[in-house]
Amino acid sequence: MTTDITKRIIADKKNGLSDKEIGEKYGISLRVIEEAITREMGVNVSIPNYKKRIKSLFPKDFKLENSTIWSFKQRGSWATHNGNYRGNWSPYIPRNLILRYSKENDLVLDYFCGAGTTGVECKLLNRNFIGVDINPSAIQLAEENANFPTENLFKDFKTGIEFKVGDARDLSFLDNESIDLICAHPPYTNIIQYTHDNINDLSHLNIREFLIEIHKVALESHRVLKEGKHCTILIGDMRKNKHVIPLGFRTIKEFTKAGFTIKELIIKRQHNCKTTGFWYNNSIKYNFLLLAHEYLVTFQKAEKSMVITNHIPNDNKYKDIQLSKSEYNRQISIESSSVWIFNENNWLNNTIANLTERYSKKNFNLFDIDKKHDVNYDLIIKMSPNLLNECLKFAKFRLLNDGILAVICEDIRLKDGTVYPSAIGINSLVDELKEFKIKEIVIISIENSGQKKYRNELEINHKYILIYRKVP
Ligand SMILES: C[S@@+](CC[C@H](N)C(=O)[O-])C[C@H]1O[C@@H](n2cnc3c(N)ncnc32)[C@H](O)[C@@H]1O
Known part of the structure; x- marks a missing residue:
């Protein structure tokens, strides 16, 4: 694509044109629009230079999830949370995980931190946090998102929120058994690409390559996590030629091969899936189902004293x-x-x-x-x-x-x-x-x-x- 069209796409975006309008104007797909924005802006965002005005610091009527189906009709827009960073997770997810699996002043790690959703939640919930991402522009965005005043939220506020550019496969800057909780949301191979040409970005890999690399991430997770503590991962499936590709199951297996046991296997419903009109009719006509779920898995690093009977039930x-x-x-x-x-x-x-x-x-x-x-x-x-x-x-x-x-x-x-x-x-x-x-x-x-x-x-x-x- 010429730099001229790229510049015109960015200008159209800044003027508020939707992806659909831009797609029709130049006869291009969403993927091409995303490529142009990622190349030009350094990050895959929906609206360039978007600034969020904070209305409240907490979700209204929040309740902890207590079954294995999690469904958030609204993605959550308290504090600086917004859906501008493509593929970012709903803040309800890290909030639930942090509250369930950590306590105040614990150290939480997100090594695919993107625009910093987990970091913002750690700041609001008084946890220490380290956020890592391969993309320096995402880290800059995460720092901006986590930079808001929280005066007098906690009597004893001494937590630190830190972001750094790095690779989830190499956490050598962290000691063995130094982390209390990992909350992370990897790319789903190359469904959404997060950088233009960063060779260490896992969103440029095919499925076979992705699974090899995610295994390295799983090994590092196991090394840095304290005994008995949890590592939580959100991952979805893919679809090719009217068949599902079980990327979720395969990724989960890479973590169990690295030594983790499964504490919870949660289904996270997706609400952006179109189940009426064109898509409904096509799903019947071509006999396929629209993907409407992801897997949110809580792995646990066993304590040496734990007796794990993790055998196949007869x-x-x-x-x-x-x-x-x-x-x-x-x-x-x-x-x-x-x-x-x-x-x-x-x-x-x-x-x-x-x-x-x-x-x-x-x-x-x-x-x-x-x-x-x-x-x-x-x-x-x-x-x-x-x-x-x-x-x-x-x-x-x-x-x-x-x-x-x-x-x-x-x-x-x-x-x-x-x-x-x-x-x-x-x-x-x-x-x-x-x-x-x-x-x-x-x-x-x-x-x-x-x-x-x-x-x-x-x-x-x-x-x-x-x-x-x-x-x-
Ligand atoms: C699904 S996004 C995470 C979004 C994040 N949960 C949020 O709410 O903003 C996946 C992230 O993984 C990052 N990434 C890709 N390869 C990486 C690697 N090798 N090490 C660390 N981060 C990587 C991408 O830049 C992207 O920001």
Whole structure:
């Protein structure tokens, strides 16, 4: 792109034109607009030189999250928080994590700190903070965002908020076991690019390269964290050729390989996903689901004295789900995003109805090992991971080519308080079989009306449907 067009894009932006208007004016995509801004301004921002006026220092009616589905309809705009830095996280996320996993005067680290959301929250919650980012312009923005008066907020205000340019893969400026909490939000490979040509920016990598580098980040995280303390990461999936790429599951595995256990596996709903009109119709026409969730994972560095029983639960841990009266209602509205919100009483019927409506034109099968079969199916539904190997053998034989195998499962809280991530375990197993390719990861969010209390551990109130296509 010529420097002339780049300059005109920046001028249009400063004059308040939207991305859509600029795109139409020059016939270019959002990605090209972002590239121009990142090259010219040094950071990927929506509005160049944006200044936020502070109206309040705290969120109104804030409540700590206590289940595994987190959903913030408004992103949060207290203090200097704003959505100008592309891909920045909602301040509700670090606020919840900081309050749950640290105490005043602790030292919190965010090594993908971007425009400083976590640092601002540490300042408001009286925690010490170190923010690292590979991009000097992002660090400058973060310093500006964290520079606001908080007089008389705390009687005993002695915390320090510090930002520095650096690489998350090399935290050698930090001692072993010196950090109380890590809160970080990496790039999702190259979905959004944060710098124009910084070779150490992980947002320029493909998936294979990204996973190798994120493993180095995980090792450094484990080294600098104190025993028993937590490292929290937000990561999402990607989509290619109407199939999901489970970047979330793969990233989580890199952290467990580095020695972490999983304390919580939270689903963060995304609200920018368009579930009506054009996108809804396309999701039905081309049979794919719009990604509407990310994974927020709390890893823990075990204390040497901790007994970790982090083993794969045996089959009888899984409860077999029964379909009520073998009835299901086909008169439903079809879900178009990757998060299906049902209530305790109707989730199974709605799930089966959605799966059959989307994936079955002929015969579908609710897998039952004892039944005799003499037909082939276009959809096989496995209601729990129980006897999964038998079901996989059956699907190899009885599922039509391009047919769908849907496995319903849920994470399991083990006796030692850690979470066994069933969906990740199952996906690793099926991934090794070349006959099946992951097509969708659906989250079923089970809403119950009961009043939830704050507990040490979150209530697991989501399930997964892993949807595989049989590859011809
Ligand atoms: C998703 S953004 C983080 C946004 C941040 N949570 C916020 O609210 O502003 C990811 C950040 O990772 C940074 N980054 C990319 N590669 C890095 C690396 N090797 N070391 C440190 N930071 C890196 C990018 O510059 C970008 O700011």
